[in-house]
Amino acid sequence: MPTNKGKFRGAMMCTSLNAHNLVELGRNDDLISLLYILVEFHNGILPWSDVDELKIQALKEYFYGHKLLKRLPKQFLEFESCILSLEYTTDPDYAYLISLLKQAAEEKEINLNDPFQ
Structure with missing residues (x-):
């Protein structure tokens, strides 16, 4: 359980809603x-990439x-569901x-050992 309110930390584009809400x-x-970050890699952009910082949280x-x-590949839905089910103290699997x-990469025929371009 978070112990206190925090300060905003991180890059506005990629921080969680908790960061916007100043939650630890x-x-x-x-x-x-x-x-x-993975969504941005796949799509080339996030829906809030070109908007005023004040609107990022709402988006x-x-x-x-x-x-x-x-x-995105269907595995990302499960990835997201797992993340959203986590509590502050829960150890992620x-x-x-x-x-x-890895399953998503295989499905898209992406070799994870290739250099990023």
């Missing part, structure tokens, strides 16, 4: 940030849940989350 951040928030709230992932990402 946990591992679940790190994984949400990772999800945003993240609008796209919360499956709306953000409609163009990293092995399972990694397996979902």
